[in-house]
Amino acid sequence: MRYVNIADVEAGQFLGKSVYSGNGTVLLGAGIQLTVYMVNTLNRIGVTMLYIQDALFDDVETAEMLTEATKQSLIHGISDTFEAVRSGKEWNAQLIGTTVDTLLSDVLGNKELLVQLTDIRTVDNAQYIHAMNVCLLSTVMGINMGLNYIQAKELAMGALLHDIGKNNILKDEEIAPGVRNHHTWRGYEKLKNKREFNLLIAHVALQHHERVDGLGLPRGLANDEIHIYAKIVAVANTYDHLISHLEGDRALLPHEACEELMAMSEIELDREVLIQFTRMVSIYPNGAGVRLSTKENGVVVRQHKGLPGRPVIRIIRNSNGDNLEIEEIDLAVETTVFIDKVLA
Structure with a gap:
């Protein structure tokens, strides 16, 4: 999953996390395919960020404490x-x-x-x-x-x-x-x-x-x-x-x-x-897009207990044509690399 601004959500994408109504019932369930009407409705009722499914980040979970x-x-x-x-x-x-x-x-x-x-x-x-x-x-x-x-x-x-x-x-x-x-x-x-x-x-x-x-x-x-x-x-x-x-x-x-x-x-x-x-507390939530001090963009995929500011970042590069190169940078190990900006 990726955590994205609703302005970047497109019809046809699949919702990664459920949206609840005021009384605790599910308004939109995780896995539903979003339509233009749904995206516009979410925008109208005040939603600013959403989790969406992404094949490149299927393994990224939000590691919730609560069921x-x-x-x-x-x-x-x-x-x-x-x-x-x-x-x-x-x-x-x-x-x-x-x-x-x-x-x-x-x-x-x-x-x-x-x-x-x-x-x-x-x-x-x-x-x-x-x-x-x-x-x-x-x-x-x-x-x-x-x-x-x-x-x-x-x-x-x-x-x-x-x-x-x-x-x-x-x-x-x-x-x-x-x-x-x-x-x-x-x-x-x-x-x-x-x-x-x-x-x-x-x-x-x-x-x-x-x-x-x-x-x-x-x-x-x-x-x-x-x-x-x-x-x-x-x-x-x-x-x-x-x-x-x-x-x-x-x-x-x-x-x-x-x-x-x-x-x-x-x-x-x-x-x-x-x-x-x-x-x-998680300073950089899983699924959030970030820009590193190396000037590359990536997505937070894992956390370290006790080191909330040094998560693991996954970077996707287009190396040759349609071939994708995937690298994970563990900021707890790569101590000279920092998060410069959260992309939201």
Whole structure:
């Protein structure tokens, strides 16, 4: 598979990864042959990047930590929960716990993989993909930092529900005077009375926009006043916002977003959490096109655990007529070769 800009997708190509609707069902399944109408529709609903099948890269997998079934369960669970909150109905806290158990099972079974956030966002599913991504990133960081199963589950549930206070809130209300108007406080109020939840889960929602320099919201907490769960979710939340279009700005590429995060170290975000983050996230996802310092273009085909910035690159050359020469360059071995640019 190759990861390409939708502007470069042509009718007749085959979709490499499924696209989900807002409620977790499959909108377009992997393997379907794309038509002009499908490509135009994907463009219209906000899709910017797609995985497509390519015979030269059939062996390239995205090495997902989560199974398709787990993803569908997470998106469906958070969609139902947020819809219940929006309509003022009671929501099923036990369902969230069961869904998070499934996520933890997948994560613990794939601890050697780097996290690659490559699920396709649309206008309808963006909020739920964001919640799932923040949950996944936070959980992996937490486990790598030594949290036990119960702690990791608390963190994962808080991460999945960190933005629950955004439902039924207008932008004008959030910027009105008074910290209790902020979505973090509203999220805390919705979660603290859930008997099935530890109060720390509510504090994730409350504190995930606090900053280590004390200039965050809603209470201006600093450093050790902020719970470690919230510090972890703050890093995951910030990263996923940077690589998405949730705020309407240009989405950054993963390596650009990592550079932005490191610039926030000990200002907005906790340094130790950031160090853990950089060890477990894929900076150059499999299937992404890149240009090397040798001026050749290639595609990322494999990752190295612990060396996210030094993947294996496959280069295809036309040597003689129709004959193709294929070479793989392992940047962990070829230490004088670097990635100059991501082609997106």
